[in-house]
Amino acid sequence: MPLRKTLKNPYRRVHDLLFDAIKYKYGKVPKSKDKQIFLRDIKQSTVVANLFGINFSSKFSTGKNSHFKAVKSTVGKYSINVAARILGVKSVKCTASYGPITSKTDITAAKLSAKRIFDVIVAREEESKKQLQRVTGKEVYVSPDIANMMSYNKRTKREMNKIGISVSFQIINQWKSEESYIDCIIKFISHILKHNPQAQISLIPNEYMSDNPYSDIHVAQDIKAHFMTNENVEVLDVEKLTSTELKENIASCEVMVASRYHSCVASLSSGVPLLVVGWHYKYDELLKLYNQEKWIISSDDCSSAQLMNMFDLFWSEREDNKKIIDYSFQKIKYDLLRVGMQMFAQ
Numbered sequence: 001m002p003l004r005k006t007l008k009n010p011y012r013r014v015h016d017l018l019f020d021a022i023k024y025k026y027g028k029v030p031k032s033k034d035k036q037i038f039l040r041d042i043k044q045s046t047v048v049a050n051l052f053g054i055n056f057s058s059k060f061s062t063g064k065n066s067h068f069k070a071v072k073s074t075v076g077k078y079s080i081n082v083a084a085r086i087l088g089v090k091s092v093k094c095t096a097s098y099g100p101i102t103s104k105t106d107i108t109a110a111k112l113s114a115k116r117i118f119d120v121i122v123a124r125e126e127e128s129k130k131q132l133q134r135v136t137g138k139e140v141y142v143s144p145d146i147a148n149m150m151s152y153n154k155r156t157k158r159e160m161n162k163i164g165i166s167v168s169f170q171i172i173n174q175w176k177s178e179e180s181y182i183d184c185i186i187k188f189i190s191h192i193l194k195h196n197p198q199a200q201i202s203l204i205p206n207e208y209m210s211d212n213p214y215s216d217i218h219v220a221q222d223i224k225a226h227f228m229t230n231e232n233v234e235v236l237d238v239e240k241l242t243s244t245e246l247k248e249n250i251a252s253c254e255v256m257v258a259s260r261y262h263s264c265v266a267s268l269s270s271g272v273p274l275l276v277v278g279w280h281y282k283y284d285e286l287l288k289l290y291n292q293e294k295w296i297i298s299s300d301d302c303s304s305a306q307l308m309n310m311f312d313l314f315w316s317e318r319e320d321n322k323k324i325i326d327y328s329f330q331k332i333k334y335d336l337l338r339v340g341m342q343m344f345a346q
Contacts, residue, residue, distance in 0.1 A: 010034040021083040048084035056110040058103040058177030070108035094126040097282040107134035114138040125285040143339035148269040152247040164253035166263030167219040187304035201233040206260035273321040290328040
């Protein structure tokens with residue numbers, strides 16, 4: 001059975017890692033024991049895989065376009081894979097979203113990555129494949145996200161009145177609707193509680209970054225502040241949970257309303273019906289894999305009224321959707337295994 005290992009980078013500066021990788025290639029070992037082990041682990045690997053979820057997206061581009069900036073940031077972001085290439089180890093970009101690739105900085109980054117950093121690139125959407133191939137010309141495979149295969153306790157009991165809401169600071173940055181995201185979710189929760197007083201609302205901050213001054217946790221807390229005296233609305237304490245425990249919490253929901261991609265994946269891959277408030281084509285194509293493509297509202301024009309109306313229909317059809325989701329998952333597993341042979345073959 002192959003050994004899987006998460007590489008912990010002891011290097012603080014990218015150029016130190018890359019210079020040491022070059023020297024290590026020719027037999028010169030760094031003095032630091034941690035650095036020796038790190039480079040040895042890379043060298044002895046069959047494949048070094050990068051798991052970043054979204055790449056070369058001009059939706060995030062800020063500042064002036066710069067060739068130097070693109071090269072520096074790309075080498076820094078994928079420095080372990082650059083070291084792998086230096087040491088003659090296969091470098092793979094695992095399932096991810098790419099684009100939209102429109103800025104010169106992102107075009108340069110994509111071209112450099114395709115030509116010099118990754119031997120194999122896998123997209124999780126057809127549109128991502130088109131975006132990347134358009135600017136790089138490199139062959140790109142398409143596969144469902146590998147997180148669909150994340151294990152969890154399948155005996156997790158579903159709670160009839162538990163509704164998960166995966167919140168996102170990122171969607172606030174991409175939001176274009178007149179009604180704010182937080183106001184929209186607050187009114188939506190009030191609507192649920194009015195029509196179902198037994199409902200248990202779990203606000204799920206899927207992504208926690210301690211160095212982010214306004215993360216998913218802060219979004220959840222801002223929403224919870226409007227329901228301080230209502231014990232039916234809670235913020236899930238994700239800081240204390242493993243990724244498996246987080247998925248099991250999602251699996252225990254009757255339905256999910258989500259704006260975080262991996263909350264969406266966790267929901268569908270555990271058979272929980274999903275309604276998405278999304279800002280990128282990655283959400284549309286994920287829903288399509290599970291034959292759930294009608295259950296999405298764009299951040300461009302989302303309103304609380306629209307969300308309430310769609311949710312009421314979504315709730316009434318949840319039992320039928322569970323069956324469709326479970327059936328669709330079988331093909332997703334097959335597709336992942338098929339493309340996995342391309343990613344990890346020697």
